[in-house]
Each structure stands twice: as C-alpha cells, then as structure tokens.
Amino acid sequence: MTRSAARIASIHRATSESTVELELDLDGAGRSHVDTTVPFFDHLLTAFAKHSLTDLTVRASGDTDIDAHHTVEDVAIVLGQAIGEALGDKVGISRYGDALVPLDEALAQAVVDISGRPYLVHSGEPAGFEHHLIGGHFTGSLVRHTFEAIAFNAALTVHVRVVSGRDPHHIAEAEYKAFARAFRQAKALDPLVEGIPSTKGAL
Numbered sequence: 683m684t685r686s687a688a689r690i691a692s693i694h695r696a697t698s699e700s701t702v703e704l705e706l707d708l709d710g711a712g713r714s715h716v717d718t719t720v721p722f723f724d725h726l727l728t729a730f731a732k733h734s735l736t737d738l739t740v741r742a743s744g745d746t747d748i749d750a751h752h753t754v755e756d757v758a759i760v761l762g763q764a765i766g767e768a769l770g771d772k773v774g775i776s777r778y779g780d781a782l783v784p785l786d787e788a789l790a791q792a793v794v795d796i797s798g799r800p801y802l803v804h805s806g807e808p809a810g811f812e813h814h815l816i817g818g819h820f821t822g823s824l825v826r827h828t829f830e831a832i833a834f835n836a837a838l839t840v841h842v843r844v845v846s847g848r849d850p851h852h853i854a855e856a857e858y859k860a861f862a863r864a865f866r867q868a869k870a871l872d873p874l875v876e877g878i879p880s881t882k883g884a885l
Contacts, residue, residue: 704740709735720820722820729862755827779863792840793840825854844857
C-alpha cells in the first residue's frame with residue numbers, strides 16, 4: 683500500500699484566554715519545539731512527540747497569571763484537532779495501539795483506537811494526585827483533562843491506566859509516554875491493510 687498525501691496539520695486558535703499555534707507531522711522523527719509557557723506541560727508534549735514519532739511545534743501564551751488551566755486546555759484541544767486533521771481519511775492505518783511504559787517506580791498502560799468515536803477511560807492515579815502541583819505550575823488534574831481534550835477533538839478512544847507509582851512527575855510522564863507509544867502504533871501505516879480498517883468502511 684502506498685500513500686502520497688502528507689499527514690500534516692497546522693492550526694491557529696485565539697481566544698480571550700490564550701493563543702495557540704501548532705504544527706505537526708504524523709510521519710516525522712519525533713522532533714519538537716514546544717513553548718506553552720507552562721514548563722512541565724512542555725516536558726510532557728516533548729515526550730509525546732519523541733515517543734510517538736510525531737514532529738511537533740507548539741507556540742502558546744495565555745492567562746497563566748490566573749492559572750495554567752486555560753492555556754494547557756487550549757493547547758490540548760488544538761493538538762487533538764491537528765491529530766484528527768492530519769489522520770485524514772485513515773486509509774491504511776493500523777488503527778489500534780497499546781503500550782505499557784515504566785518510569786522508575788511508576789508504570790502506566792495506554793490503549794488507543796483511532797475509532798472516530800471520542801471516549802476516554804482513565805484510572806489508577808493515586809489519591810491526591812489531582813491536587814499536586816508538578817513543577818510548581820501544573821496541577822495533576824490536568825493530566826486527565828488533557829487526555830480528554832485530545833481524545834474528544836481527535837475522535838480517539840483512549841484508555842489510560844496507572845498501574846503503580848508514587849512520584850507525581852513520574853506518574854504523569856509515564857502516562858504521556860504510554861499514550862505516545864500506543865498512538866505511534868495506532869497511526870502507523872500498515873502495508874497489509876487495504877482501505878479503511880473497519881467493517882463499516884468508515885472511521
């Protein structure tokens with residue numbers, strides 16, 4: 683199977699709360715340049731790009747003097763929109779991916795289905811994780827929230843489960859790396875797949 687269309691997207695989003703410019707190439711090498719003004723989120727997105735083999739450029743700014751929430755949320759929305767746009771007609775993709783990724787004491791599992799049906803199942807983060815400030819600026823609750831925004835805007839079915847972990851930084855990073863590895867498998871072009879991998883003929 684051959685595919686000539688580049689799987690790329692470029693999106694600009696501006697609201698009263700944030701401005702986001704994002705470019706991605708699903709068939710990249712994991713190169714990234716990320717500046718969201720939220721350093722720990724930059725770290726997570728850089729890990730996503732590297733381990734999903736997606737080239738990613740993000741420039742964002744917003745009302746982080748109030749809270750990181752708006753900027754982080756809007757970047758995740760745009761990332762999901764860009765993924766959906768870049769996937770195009772989904773001809774020849776593997777569709778499914780799964781990964782189990784450790785980071786020291788933390789272990790996270792992610793399963794991705796490029797299904798066209800947005801859904802997130804997220805579990806296992808330890809009690810209190812959602813209230814923890816990681817890097818002094820990024821609230822633990824934003825991990826789940828960003829997965830919701832990505833899944834719903836890219837029309838992905840995503841399951842993320844924290845199997846074990848103690849350190850909030852390690853837990854969040856393991857979750858993102860597991861998601862990246864699962865997405866890498868799901869978006870991959872499979873030479874054995876003819877057409878769209880669905881009995882319905884559409885995703």
